[in-house]
Amino acid sequence: MSELAILAHHLTVQYPESPHPVFQNLSLEVSLGEFVVLHGPTGCGKTTLLYCIAGIIPKIVPARIEGTLQVLGNDVRSFPPSSSPIAFIPQRIDAALPLTSTTANLCLLSGASLSEVDQILKQLGLGASAALEVWKLSRGKQTLVALAAALLRKPRLLLIDEAFSNLDLQSGRLALQLIEQARRQNTLTVLAVEHWFPKQLTNMISRTLDFRSLVRS
Amino acid sequence: MIEAQSVWFSYAGGPTVIRGVSLSVSPSELVYIEGPNASGKTTLLKLLAGVYKPLRGRVLVDGLDTRKTPPHILARHVAMVFQDPGTQLVGRTLEEEAVFGVTIIGLDEGSVRKRFVKYLRTFGVLHPLSTPPRRLSLGEQRLVVLAACLARQPRFILLDEPFFGLDAETLTSVVQVLSSQGYGIVIASCHYPPFSPNKHLHLTDGKLQ
Ligand SMILES: Nc1ncnc2c1ncn2[C@@H]1O[C@H](COP(=O)(O)OP(=O)(O)OP(=O)(O)O)[C@@H](O)[C@H]1O
Ligand SMILES: [Mg+2]
Numbered sequence: 001m002s003e004l005a006i007l008a009h010h011l012t013v014q015y016p017e018s019p020h021p022v023f024q025n026l027s028l029e030v031s032l033g034e035f036v037v038l039h040g041p042t043g044c045g046k047t048t049l050l051y052c053i054a055g056i057i058p059k060i061v062p063a064r065i066e067g068t069l070q071v072l073g074n075d076v077r078s079f080p081p082s083s084s085p086i087a088f089i090p091q092r093i094d095a096a097l098p099l100t101s102t103t104a105n106l107c108l109l110s111g112a113s114l115s116e117v118d119q120i121l122k123q124l125g126l127g128a129s130a131a132l133e134v135w136k137l138s139r140g141k142q143t144l145v146a147l148a149a150a151l152l153r154k155p156r157l158l159l160i161d162e163a164f165s166n167l168d169l170q171s172g173r174l175a176l177q178l179i180e181q182a183r184r185q186n187t188l189t190v191l192a193v194e195h196w197f198p199k200q201l202t203n204m205i206s207r208t209l210d211f212r213s214l215v216r217s
Numbered sequence: 218m219i220e221a222q223s224v225w226f227s228y229a230g231g232p233t234v235i236r237g238v239s240l241s242v243s244p245s246e247l248v249y250i251e252g253p254n255a256s257g258k259t260t261l262l263k264l265l266a267g268v269y270k271p272l273r274g275r276v277l278v279d280g281l282d283t284r285k286t287p288p289h290i291l292a293r294h295v296a297m298v299f300q301d302p303g304t305q306l307v308g309r310t311l312e313e314e315a316v317f318g319v320t321i322i323g324l325d326e327g328s329v330r331k332r333f334v335k336y337l338r339t340f341g342v343l344h345p346l347s348t349p350p351r352r353l354s355l356g357e358q359r360l361v362v363l364a365a366c367l368a369r370q371p372r373f374i375l376l377d378e379p380f381f382g383l384d385a386e387t388l389t390s391v392v393q394v395l396s397s398q399g400y401g402i403v404i405a406s407c408h409y410p411p412f413s414p415n416k417h418l419h420l421t422d423g424k425l426q
Contacts, residue, residue, distance in 0.1 A: 039384070041384065041387070042341075042354060042356030042357055042383060042387055043353065043357045046354075047355075091355050091382070092301065092303055094301050094304065095303075136228070137255070138254050138255040138259065139259065139300050139301070140253075140407060141254055162381065162382070165381040165408075166254075166407070167254065167407065168252075168253040168408075169407075170253065171253075171254050195356070196380045196384070196385065
């Protein structure tokens with residue numbers, strides 16, 4: 001078993017109907033337990049990379065993948081969807097959160113107990129929103145709910161497609177503290193794609209990476 | 218000119234979210250509203266755009282009261298790019314996105330399409346017009362919605378949390394383009410601005426400071 005959580009080598013991805021690949025010959029290594037923040041220009045393929053690592057490509061979104069991609073020591077396609085060790089927070093969480101109360105959302109998405117849900121909501125300062133329908137929350141609060149749902153599933157790999165641009169400094173700090181706590185409890189690797197990350201909080205992550213440096217041939 | 222005069226708002230059955238907000242935006246002015254999560258930024262922008270109507274007070278856009286002016290008239294004065302721009306996309310292709318509904322607001326499809334393409338290319342989105350907008354990245358979708366808004370030549374443009382999907386550099390250059398063309402701009406965000414606005418306001422618990 002390798003000590004890498006993510007190993008991508010010579011990865012090339014092309015969507016059907018698209019004349020050229022999204023990216024070519026991408027290489028990325030993330031060690032177990034690391035918290036890596038990835039940034040890069042609009043439309044360069046960051047979401048596509050996360051889709052590949054999460055197994056969404058090609059299982060749900062069709063695309064041609066070439067090269068090596070090992071996630072937690074396995075080929076991603078071998079994880080059974082129901083008990084996947086990967087949690088994914090998509091950019092469009094408005095489409096991913098069920099239209100129920102905040103508490104019901106967390107139970108439905110994570111299978112956690114009411115008391116666990118209660119505790120995490122308090123930690124995130126969302127206690128007052130517990131009974132409120134999640135679509136009535138502001139976008140930033142919805143992002144915290146999505147993070148809580150992901151962490152309650154106790155994943156070994158957490159993939160985040162932009163959370164911090166929608167979080168104010170205080171919420172950003174709460175989010176990072178919660179992730180930190182999860183990383184201390186068991187080995188959790190985090191790969192977050194972010195356009196905006198608070199400078200004040202960079203001491204809470206392992207390193208930042210520029211997407212463009214991953215595809216240099 | 219956009220003028221909010223002692224505007225109050227609450228969602229049905231909910232607590233008061235906007236509490237007596239007054240502000241004015243002149244043509245070619247860049248107004249930045251900074252505030253924490255749930256302070257009411259999205260709600261306030263939607264009030265300025267006429268998407269929501271004040272429960273008390275009023276919003277005037279170029280003298281038009283948003284409660285009394287139909288959307289197709291308001292559209293010639295003010296446009297808004299939502300925090301989740303994907304929820305605003307209507308076309309099956311970028312081409313359709315550009316011209317959707319423009320004849321209803323009294324514009325010519327050909328010139329709207331031309332302006333749309335010019336803005337899109339200026340913003341660095343180079344996909345062919347036959348591309349389905351849903352296939353673009355979130356940042357590109359934000360730029361597509363913005364280009365479609367601008368192609369309709371409103372006088373004021375409202376951007377809700379534009380850092381979502383765009384890096385600070387791209388956003389700064391987009392704002393420069395808009396400013397140089399004389400648009401009145403209102404940006405709402407939970408982050409400190411990376412450029413200097415004409416007015417930097419703070420929204421806390423639905424109140425402006
Ligand atoms: N559709 C809705 N129904 C009921 N309440 C709502 C609705 N939308 C927003 N609210 C409430 O209004 C308040 C302000 O929300 P708003 O979305 O305007 O905040 P915001 O400043 O834009 O926050 P963020 O930075 O997270 O985007 C919040 O308490 C929110 O829960
Ligand atoms: Mg908002």
